[in-house]
Amino acid sequence: MKIGILYSRIRRDEKLLLGELRDRGHDVEKLDVRTLQFGLHGVSAGGVDVGDCDVVLDRCLATSRSLYATKFLQHYGVPVVNAPETAETCANKVKNSLALDAADVPTPATEVAFTSDAALEIIERFGYPCVLKPVIGSWGRLMAKIDTRSAAEAVLEHKETLGHYEHKVFYVQEFVEKPGRDVRVLACDGEPVAAMTRTSDHWLTNAAKGGETAAFDLDEEATELVEKASAAVGGGLLGVDLMEVGGAGSGEYTVHEVNHTVEFKALDGCVDVDVPAAVVDWLELKADVAAEAAAV
Amino acid sequence: MTEADCPECGSTVALHDDLEIGEILDCGTCGAELEVVDVSPPVLERAPELQEDWGE
Ligand SMILES: [Zn+2]
Numbered sequence: 001m002k003i004g005i006l007y008s009r010i011r012r013d014e015k016l017l018l019g020e021l022r023d024r025g026h027d028v029e030k031l032d033v034r035t036l037q038f039g040l041h042g043v044s045a046g047g048v049d050v051g052d053c054d055v056v057l058d059r060c061l062a063t064s065r066s067l068y069a070t071k072f073l074q075h076y077g078v079p080v081v082n083a084p085e086t087a088e089t090c091a092n093k094v095k096n097s098l099a100l101d102a103a104d105v106p107t108p109a110t111e112v113a114f115t116s117d118a119a120l121e122i123i124e125r126f127g128y129p130c131v132l133k134p135v136i137g138s139w140g141r142l143m144a145k146i147d148t149r150s151a152a153e154a155v156l157e158h159k160e161t162l163g164h165y166e167h168k169v170f171y172v173q174e175f176v177e178k179p180g181r182d183v184r185v186l187a188c189d190g191e192p193v194a195a196m197t198r199t200s201d202h203w204l205t206n207a208a209k210g211g212e213t214a215a216f217d218l219d220e221e222a223t224e225l226v227e228k229a230s231a232a233v234g235g236g237l238l239g240v241d242l243m244e245v246g247g248a249g250s251g252e253y254t255v256h257e258v259n260h261t262v263e264f265k266a267l268d269g270c271v272d273v274d275v276p277a278a279v280v281d282w283l284e285l286k287a288d289v290a291a292e293a294a295a296v
Numbered sequence: 297m298t299e300a301d302c303p304e305c306g307s308t309v310a311l312h313d314d315l316e317i318g319e320i321l322d323c324g325t326c327g328a329e330l331e332v333v334d335v336s337p338p339v340l341e342r343a344p345e346l347q348e349d350w351g352e
Contacts, residue, residue, distance in 0.1 A: 009331070009343070010318040018316060032318060034344075 079290035082236030103232035119170035
């Protein structure tokens with residue numbers, strides 16, 4: 001098969017995928033988004049013919065690049081995962097929350113306002129602590145846990161004064177008490193590949209923030225939530241973030257968010273499952289399904 | 297094992313054999329983030345800065 005990888009950086013994750021694809025004898029087309037140029041017609045992107053790719057996997061880090069590049073590929077009729085619709089929903093916390101709620105997936109109480117005064121009213125109503133997040137962004141960057149009214153006033157003023165216009169959308173979320181860890185699940189179209197917990201004394205437990213990772217066995221409840229959360233954002237290769245709201249092992253969860261350009265190197269290091277192999281199995285399946293659909 | 301010079305500090309960076317164009321590496325001496333721009337022979341450049349939203 002010919003498999004395209006859309007990227008701007010080859011991290012350990014992409015390297016694991018490239019290795020697995022080549023081991024299986026696939027023809028890999030590396031598509032560096034920084035050099036590509038997309039026209040309205042045809043299937044050539046800056047001299048690279050993408051039309052004969054059986055499937056393209058989007059591994060762009062920057063959301064705007066993901067969104068536009070995958071839109072063009074879709075326009076050319078090239079099968080692409082994740083779909084731009086999925087990226088669009090996952091990249092934006094407001095859209096993410098709305099999609100989860102619409103699908104009846106438990107998610108933390110969230111409210112949005114557009115001025116600091118209105119945001120302060122939400123924060124006072126939620127009580128302390130609560131969490132202020134940028135609507136776009138990742139790795140836990142610029143997330144603030146607000147403990148007091150004076151902290152709220154300071155952070156809101158900073159956001160209003162220094163922030164990009166996206167920071168004038170104030171996304172306030174309840175602070176979820178969790179057992180010092182959260183659960184990250186990697187799933188392919190809602191089917192869990194593997195899961196891990198990330199534990200930290202810090203309230204942000206992201207692996208990127210130095211949380212400790214360990215394999216986690218999904219119970220029935222979590223498996224079902226992953227499937228629903230994945231469907232809610234349009235499916236694809238996703239990272240679903242859950243928290244055990246009833247305590248560790250309670251089987252009671254809330255889904256914080258679904259991530260669309262998911263990193264899995266930390267997961268691959270702490271579970272028995274061969275994660276890149278599972279992802280490539282799924283990519284092959286996507287290519288087969290797309291080929292069958294095209295043949296009809 | 298091959299090697300290349302760090303464009304930032306000039307020290308030698310040891311490289312794996314399965315080097316990949318576009319791969320991001322850290323210089324062990326100065327800590328700079330480097331991008332592999334060529335593999336034969338290996339050439340490193342300073343990696344582009346993070347922009348807007350990156351990853352999960
Ligand atoms: Zn250096």
